[in-house]
Amino acid sequence: MSEQKTVTTADEEAESALATARAQLERAATHIDVDAGIVERLKHPTKVLRGSVPLERDDGTVEIFTGYRAQHDDVRGPYKGGLRYHPDVTEDECIGLAMWMTWKCAVMDLPFGGAKGGIVVDPKDLSAAEQERLTRRFAEEMRDFVGPTVDIPAPDMGTDAQTMAWFMDAYSMQEGETVPGVVTGKPPVIGGSYGRSEAPGRSVALVTRETADHYDLPLETATVAVQGFGSVGSEAARLLDEWGATVVAVSDVSGGIYDADGLDTHAIESHGERPEAVSPTEGTSQITNEELLELDVDVLIPAAVGNVLTNANADAVQADIIVEGANGPTTTEADRIFAERGVPVIPDIVANAGGVTVSYFEWLQDINRRQWSLERVHEELEAEMLSAWEDVRAEFTARDVTWREAAYIVALSRVAEAKSTRGLWP
Ligand SMILES: NC(=O)C1=CN([C@@H]2O[C@H](COP(=O)(O)OP(=O)(O)OC[C@H]3O[C@@H](n4cnc5c(N)ncnc54)[C@H](OP(=O)(O)O)[C@@H]3O)[C@@H](O)[C@H]2O)C=CC1
Numbered sequence: 001m002s003e004q005k006t007v008t009t010a011d012e013e014a015e016s017a018l019a020t021a022r023a024q025l026e027r028a029a030t031h032i033d034v035d036a037g038i039v040e041r042l043k044h045p046t047k048v049l050r051g052s053v054p055l056e057r058d059d060g061t062v063e064i065f066t067g068y069r070a071q072h073d074d075v076r077g078p079y080k081g082g083l084r085y086h087p088d089v090t091e092d093e094c095i096g097l098a099m100w101m102t103w104k105c106a107v108m109d110l111p112f113g114g115a116k117g118g119i120v121v122d123p124k125d126l127s128a129a130e131q132e133r134l135t136r137r138f139a140e141e142m143r144d145f146v147g148p149t150v151d152i153p154a155p156d157m158g159t160d161a162q163t164m165a166w167f168m169d170a171y172s173m174q175e176g177e178t179v180p181g182v183v184t185g186k187p188p189v190i191g192g193s194y195g196r197s198e199a200p201g202r203s204v205a206l207v208t209r210e211t212a213d214h215y216d217l218p219l220e221t222a223t224v225a226v227q228g229f230g231s232v233g234s235e236a237a238r239l240l241d242e243w244g245a246t247v248v249a250v251s252d253v254s255g256g257i258y259d260a261d262g263l264d265t266h267a268i269e270s271h272g273e274r275p276e277a278v279s280p281t282e283g284t285s286q287i288t289n290e291e292l293l294e295l296d297v298d299v300l301i302p303a304a305v306g307n308v309l310t311n312a313n314a315d316a317v318q319a320d321i322i323v324e325g326a327n328g329p330t331t332t333e334a335d336r337i338f339a340e341r342g343v344p345v346i347p348d349i350v351a352n353a354g355g356v357t358v359s360y361f362e363w364l365q366d367i368n369r370r371q372w373s374l375e376r377v378h379e380e381l382e383a384e385m386l387s388a389w390e391d392v393r394a395e396f397t398a399r400d401v402t403w404r405e406a407a408y409i410v411a412l413s414r415v416a417e418a419k420s421t422r423g424l425w426p
Pocket residue numbers: 082155156157158159200227228229230231232233251252253254270271272274275276277289303304305306325326327328352353355356
C-alpha cells in the first residue's frame with residue numbers, strides 16, 4: 001500500500017465526517033487551555049494508506065476495490081479502530097472516523113490512539129468466499145502498517161467477527177506464527193473476547209440508562225426509537241427493552257416499523273441474523289427512516305450511518321434526548337440547533353465506546369493468553385462506562401457546555417497532556 005497526502009477541498013469538507021470532526025475539535029479547544037500547535041496537529045492524520053485490493057470473483061473475473069486505513073494519533077498507545085465495508089467509504093470519512101477513535105479511546109482512558117479504515121464495497125454484493133478473499137488480500141496489503149503494538153483493526157459496519165478471523169489468519173500466515181492481538185472482535189475460539197460483538201450496543205443502553213437517570217426519566221416509562229438494527233442498534237434496543245423501556249420503532253436500510261405499544265425486539269432479526277429483515281408484522285406499521293427520526297419519543301438512538309441528523313430535520317426532531325449509537329450521526333449545524341433547542345445529545349465517543357473498551361479487554365486477554373468469562377466482561381465494561389460517564393458528567397455540570405463538548409474536554413485534555421509530556425510533537 002502506498003502512503004499519500006490528504007487533500008480536501010472546501011466543498012468536500014462541507015459534507016464530510018472530517019469536517020464535522022474538525023469543527024468539533026476546534027470548538028472543544030475553546031474551552032480549555034491547550035497549545036494551538038497541538039490542536040493544529042490533531043486536525044490532521046499521521047498517515048493515510050490507500051491501496052487497490054484485487055478480488056477474483058466467483059465467476060473468474062477480477063475486480064479492483066479501494067481500501068483505506070487512516071491513522072490519526074498514537075500518542076497514548078497503538079492506533080485502534082474498526083474496518084468498514086460500505087459503498088460510501090471515502091478517505092475523508094476514514095480520517096474523520098479515525099479522529100473520533102482518538103477521542104473515544106481517550107475519554108475511556110484506554111491506552112490506544114485512533115484509526116479507521118475500510119473498503120469501498122457493498123458486502124451484500126459478495127459471496128462469503130469473495131468476502132474472505134477480499135479480506136485476506138486487504139490484510140496482505142496492510143501488513144506493514146498493522147500489528148498488536150502498532151495498529152489494531154476491529155469490526156465496524158459491514159464487517160464482523162468472521163471478517164476479523166480471516167484478517168487475523170492472513171496476517172498470522174505472513175508472520176509465520178499465530179498473532180491473535182493483531183485484530184480484536186474475533187470469535188472467542190481464536191482469542192476473541194466474549195461480549196465484544198454486543199459491547200457497543202450494550203454501552204449505548206448503559207449510557208441511555210444513565211442519561212435517563214440524570215434527567216429524572218424512569219426507564220420504565222421511556223419510549224425509544226432506534227435507527228439501524230445491526231450490531232449496535234439491535235443490542236441497544238433489546239437491552240433497553242429488557243430493562244423496561246418501550247421500544248416503539250426500529251429500522252434497517254429499507255425503512256422501519258412502529259408500534260406505540262412497543263415492539264418485541266427479540267422477535268425481529270438483526271442485520272447479523274438476516275440483513276434487511278425489519279419488516280411490518282401484525283400490529284406494527286411501516287415508517288420511513290426519515291419518519292423514525294422525527295417520532296415523538298423520549299429517546300432517539302441513531303445507530304446506522306452518519307449525517308442523518310442535519311439542518312434539514314433538526315428542528316423537526318421531537319425526541320427529548322438523543323443518544324448517538326452510530327459514529328457521527330449529527331452534523332455540526334444540527335448539533336448547534338439541538339443545543340439552541342436544549343435537546344441533549346450524548347455523543348458517539350462516549351455512547352458507543354463499549355466496543356473499543358471490550359476490544360481493549362480482548363487485547364489484554366490475547367497478551368496474557370487467558371480468556372475472561374462473559375460475566376467479568378460485562379462487569380468490567382459497566383465499571384469503565386460508569387467511570388467515563390462520571391468524568392464527562394463532571395465537566396457537563398461544572399461548565400456551560402453541551403455533552404459533546406464535555407466529552408471532548410475530557411478527551412482532548414488527556415491527549416494534549418500526553419503530547420506535551422512526551423515533548424509536543426510525537
Ligand atoms: N460494530 C462496532 O463494533 C461498532 C459500530 N459503531 C457504529 O455503529 C454504526 C452501525 O454499525 P454496526 O451496527 O456495526 O453495523 P451493521 O453492519 O451491523 O448494521 C448496520 C445497520 O444499519 C442499517 N442501515 C444501513 N444503512 C442504513 C441507512 N442508510 N439508513 C438506515 N439504516 C441503515 C443496516 O440495515 P440492513 O440490515 O438492511 O443492511 C443494519 O441494520 C456505525 O456508525 C458504526 O460505525 C460504533 C462503535 C462500534
